[in-house]
Amino acid sequence: MNTRVLVVDDEPLARRGIAARLARHSDMQVVGEVGNGEAALAAMVAEAPDLVFMDVQMPGLSGLEALRLLSPRERPLTIFLTAYDRYALHAFEVHALDYLLKPIDDERFAEALDRVRDMLATRRGRQQQSRIDTLLAAQADAPSFATRFAVRLGHRVVIVAANGIDWIEAMGDYAGLHSGGKLHLLREPLHRLAHRLDPTRFVRIHRSTIVQVDRIAEMQALSNRDSLLRLHDGTPLRASRTYVDALRATLDGRPIVPGHRD
Template sequence: MTFTALVVDDEPIARLAIVRQLRDDPDIELIGECGDGVSAVETIRNSSPDLVFLDIQMPGITGLDVVASIGAGRMPATVFVTAYEQFAVRAFDANAVDYLVKPFSRERFADALRRVKTRLVAMRGTDSDTATRIMQALDALRRRDDYLARIPVREHERVVFVDVDDIVWIGSNRNSLQIHVPGHVYELRETMIALQARLDPRCFARVHRSAIVNVRRIKTIDPWFNGHHVVTMDNGQQLRMSRYQHETFLRLVMTQPPGPKRPDTPG
């Protein structure tokens, strides 16, 4: 069974890396290359390829704009090509839409192509299933883009931008929040509920009414008494976990990928 494929990427070297490997596959017929979103939309509409390798981050019309222009219901099976880190594209695995993270190896590409061909055989004639998978992945990406990467905090006469990855935990203090990073505590005029809604729920969780922790910076979780637990962070801070949070919190922690290694921070 032969499938037609289109490669869309504004970087010529990135396109060439994909094209070379597609040409070695007897099951793939390459119908073209596009270096921008406008030509991608036109080619998809005119040629209706079975498969598109689609770069997400392109100037002008992005890969997301291409999907929006075509419509998810008419979109071919799509392998997203992205510069996002591995942890940021876990949604693709869950939604069975494949992806390639630049730079990718020949082995990773071969694995992606093998998976997508298997999926194409299974999904031929089921466009609605393809559309559902694409929309789920795009929604996950949009949600990810809505989460804070840095938090602006006013300190005296200046504004400091705190990287969320550096946050150990966040506590409430009357009408403000205290953002704890190694060696410093920042004050933020915000409510706990409002800030939690803007933090990635895969990385930040509420252990009780007045504390949010960075899941990647947890060192241990120990039983306490009466069903409570104590969470010890990598800076030595210990926080009590509410009983009703325990089961949900543990599920989140146990599904976390390994985080970046950090030097030990004194408590």
């Protein structure tokens, strides 16, 4: 991964010297060269470089002052450049990674870049681990619902995808999975299976019936407060008034009323 570098120095010759040295390192990419503190501040905000070579003394806003105007989290890794070592203490007050005295020694320059690589590798490693930890935490918190079922059919096992199921009916110790005009018998009672189904997709409409919501084509209220559902394939199903409110909530995208899945 390339390291994006901003070069800041009020002397054009000094900037060209830094850029020339960086060109010898294939993992270093110069994204900008500026000659004063104000331009450096704007470039750091706009370009968000990984690393900045920053001259300490410049007309107007100094390199130290430009960095102090950024929050610690916004500051890129910084290597200060100066002809005077008396600025070293102030440089490290803004958490500079390194400090190079002019004229710059090639070996010392390469050493500073190695420090940059080590620091970025550690930082990126932590960021990657943080992303992995966040992902794992999100997966741990998210409920896990069945996406397929293994149904025995003689000496064979048939895999029935949950998203292919139209509706499910209770059949004693079995659940009848109606999928694409076929009936598959799953050896699991309906009340137990109900807890393994995604409640945003499957809703109980009767003590003995569960339907996949997006299979419902229409819903008609009956005189006894039950409702008659018709699926897209024409199958009629009766929804008990006990479950109608939960059904309507699911169809409207609202939270399911607790207790209607048991």
